[in-house]
Amino acid sequence: MLHQMNPDFLDAKSESSGKPCLESCIVLPRISRKADGNDYIMIPHRNGCPAYEEAYNKSLESPEEFWSEIGRYLDWSKPWHKVLDNSNEPFTKWFVGGELNACYNAVDRHVYAGYGKKTALIHDSPQTSSIRKVTYNELFEKTSLLAGALAELGVRKGDRVIIYMPLIPETIIAILATVRLGAIHSVVFGGFAAKELASRIDHAEPKVIIAASCGLEPSKVIKYTSMLNGALDMITATKPKCIIFQRRNVWESPLLESQFDWDELMKRSKPHPCVMVEANDPLYILYTSGTTGNPKGIIRPIGGHLATLCWTMNTVYGMNKNSVWWVASDMGWVVGHSYICYGPLLYGATSVMYEGKPDRTPDAGQYFRIIEQHNVNALFCVPTALRVIKRADPEILVGRKYSLKSLKTIFVAGEFCDYETKAWAEKTFKVPILNNWWQSETGHPITALCLGYGHHPNLPKFSTGLPIPGYNIHILREDGSIAPQRELGQIAIKLPLPPGCMSTLYRSPERFKEVYFTRFPGYYDTMDAGYIDELGHVYVTARDDDIINVAGHRISTAALEDIILAHADVVDAAVVGVPDHTKGEVPLCLYVKRHDATSKEEQINQELVAQVRHMMGPIASFRVAAAITMLPRTRSGKIIRKSIALLARSKQVKIPSTIEDPTVFREIKEVLQKLGYAKLAPDPQ
Numbered sequence: 001m002l003h004q005m006n007p008d009f010l011d012a013k014s015e016s017s018g019k020p021c022l023e024s025c026i027v028l029p030r031i032s033r034k035a036d037g038n039d040y041i042m043i044p045h046r047n048g049c050p051a052y053e054e055a056y057n058k059s060l061e062s063p064e065e066f067w068s069e070i071g072r073y074l075d076w077s078k079p080w081h082k083v084l085d086n087s088n089e090p091f092t093k094w095f096v097g098g099e100l101n102a103c104y105n106a107v108d109r110h111v112y113a114g115y116g117k118k119t120a121l122i123h124d125s126p127q128t129s130s131i132r133k134v135t136y137n138e139l140f141e142k143t144s145l146l147a148g149a150l151a152e153l154g155v156r157k158g159d160r161v162i163i164y165m166p167l168i169p170e171t172i173i174a175i176l177a178t179v180r181l182g183a184i185h186s187v188v189f190g191g192f193a194a195k196e197l198a199s200r201i202d203h204a205e206p207k208v209i210i211a212a213s214c215g216l217e218p219s220k221v222i223k224y225t226s227m228l229n230g231a232l233d234m235i236t237a238t239k240p241k242c243i244i245f246q247r248r249n250v251w252e253s254p255l256l257e258s259q260f261d262w263d264e265l266m267k268r269s270k271p272h273p274c275v276m277v278e279a280n281d282p283l284y285i286l287y288t289s290g291t292t293g294n295p296k297g298i299i300r301p302i303g304g305h306l307a308t309l310c311w312t313m314n315t316v317y318g319m320n321k322n323s324v325w326w327v328a329s330d331m332g333w334v335v336g337h338s339y340i341c342y343g344p345l346l347y348g349a350t351s352v353m354y355e356g357k358p359d360r361t362p363d364a365g366q367y368f369r370i371i372e373q374h375n376v377n378a379l380f381c382v383p384t385a386l387r388v389i390k391r392a393d394p395e396i397l398v399g400r401k402y403s404l405k406s407l408k409t410i411f412v413a414g415e416f417c418d419y420e421t422k423a424w425a426e427k428t429f430k431v432p433i434l435n436n437w438w439q440s441e442t443g444h445p446i447t448a449l450c451l452g453y454g455h456h457p458n459l460p461k462f463s464t465g466l467p468i469p470g471y472n473i474h475i476l477r478e479d480g481s482i483a484p485q486r487e488l489g490q491i492a493i494k495l496p497l498p499p500g501c502m503s504t505l506y507r508s509p510e511r512f513k514e515v516y517f518t519r520f521p522g523y524y525d526t527m528d529a530g531y532i533d534e535l536g537h538v539y540v541t542a543r544d545d546d547i548i549n550v551a552g553h554r555i556s557t558a559a560l561e562d563i564i565l566a567h568a569d570v571v572d573a574a575v576v577g578v579p580d581h582t583k584g585e586v587p588l589c590l591y592v593k594r595h596d597a598t599s600k601e602e603q604i605n606q607e608l609v610a611q612v613r614h615m616m617g618p619i620a621s622f623r624v625a626a627a628i629t630m631l632p633r634t635r636s637g638k639i640i641r642k643s644i645a646l647l648a649r650s651k652q653v654k655i656p657s658t659i660e661d662p663t664v665f666r667e668i669k670e671v672l673q674k675l676g677y678a679k680l681a682p683d684p685q
Helices: 052-063 063-071 100-112 138-150 168-181 196-204 224-234 260-269 302-316 334-347 366-373 383-392 418-430 510-519 555-566 601-616 641-648 664-674
Strands: 032-036 039-043 082-085 093-096 119-125 131-136 160-164 184-187 209-213 214-215 220-224 240-245 259-262 282-286 299-300 323-328 350-354 378-381 408-410 434-437 472-476 488-495 521-533 538-543 546-548 553-556 570-580 583-591 623-629
Touching: 052 063, 063 082, 063 093, 063 131, 063 302, 063 334, 100 138, 100 168, 100 302, 100 334, 100 418, 119 138, 119 168, 131 138, 138 168, 138 224, 138 260, 138 434, 160 196, 168 209, 168 282, 168 334, 196 282, 196 299, 209 224, 224 240, 224 282, 240 260, 240 510, 259 260, 259 583, 282 302, 282 334, 299 302, 299 350, 299 583, 302 334, 323 334, 334 350, 350 366, 378 383, 383 408, 383 418, 418 555, 472 521, 510 521, 546 570, 546 583, 553 555, 555 583, 555 601, 570 641, 583 601, 601 623
Parallel strands: 119 350, 160 184, 160 209, 184 282, 209 240, 240 259, 323 350, 323 378, 378 408, 408 434, 583 623
Antiparallel strands: 032 039, 082 093, 119 131, 214 220, 282 299, 472 488, 488 521, 521 538, 546 553, 570 583
């Protein structure tokens, strides 16, 4: 018998604690910190947000009591007997002995509570001229049937299922059907070519692969099954059976032996009940590295992850159960896992899936249209999406015809958000643009403003927010000592990590310890750099390898890019470190001009150098800039700075399979050579 929770638990008093809902706190946070030995201790401020301060302190001082309350956001078939087991760090366990099912918590319990007719997913695809709404009832029916089909193909608790599909509702149905059986899913981004897909098949050894016939890019059909078949010819693992979802309105794939048609299986399948699993069993494997060596597969534990995601929907993002929530990402990335699929469905909200680009499907008004048409309350995107819209329609001539009255907040993460873009977006969308910072490894934010605790949606310039309860953040120097306030250093998190973070790497526990916990014993090394101010706000300036060491001075590429992007004729920019005989390294900037810029490149270059010297001083040694047509970006919007830096050093560059346009490297190489770099660089491959 499942332990049922009040379906309105986020809008009413908790049945377990009797505490009022978190939305009742409405004061501005002010927090100070001090160092006491190795710990940062939260000091309540008389003008602070008591709910946040109390929760944060409690999460560090009494973690078992704090997370026990959060665990009750879920329905459990068997209660846990121990909240926290950190006897074998860094292999921390939460909710030990508790049993539950992810699909039950994301779908079934809402149907049983009477919310089956509520819209769970809205799929909007301007590329197919279609809008589709999926209710919780439909999710319940289809996940049950697909789980039955998977069971008929031999999938059991603990087996792996690879999902190779685009941003369509069937991808989420495949995810939920897999976990309904207690099996482990591994979603592979649909843009990966055969070689990358093959490496993941060999490593995960799935019992079944679920794929779509194709995906869509503007003016292009990506034939997924062609890449899948190529991968199956390369693998050394036992060939898995395949289920193919035919996108018959786009492209239908011929089926090979051991490939089954999704629709045909669903017609003859029988519904399958939920299989309960222990809280620390794997929910999914998420691969984060390329094909050099063994793939790095993050293991996400089921119990802590589900509880934390459900809790953050209100606590961090300020959503309620009637909210329409839109994450502009792909299911292949961690954001898609956490906040297109699990987070909103666990919470019982409505999740928007947009299959398109910000500016080209068909125009730069699509984000505005979606907000109006679907009454979106919050948007989560990468800053690049906002830059793309700004570049395509700076005066909002297309977007202004749509109403944005439903929108309350835009959240950005995944890369640095420059101030010019943030200011433009706030003026354009007329809502706060709030930063939050997290990683694939954590699965949910490390820092943000906790809107559900009453934080006013306002942050200091460039801050990614305050630590989320459970994260004991320190800024460390290279020798492991704690850096003082506002000193740039390595961001590390004192163990134990909160529930929901990765529990290990798949088939590689020693690598897990070596990569993340060796550099600073007792801490998780985020490999990001930043600092903390006197009020506790965290500033993430760059990845550790994006810090430029200029004659001993550590300079953030993000700080330089923010100055450069403030120039009226610059719409995109990347700064990397390049070799210098005197200073060791100096910054180099490649930027994209506004399409209607009247100034010549030489003039813009001179103005950028003067602007950096004025804002940062001569310490930056910034002297070299050049215009290019386009920067190298992944399909998720991240600039691949490391590739530019390697190319400038005449080193081999392996073009990632997720690159949006691999041809950009030709121009970049030519420009770098004109500047005196990349003279011996081999062509990127």
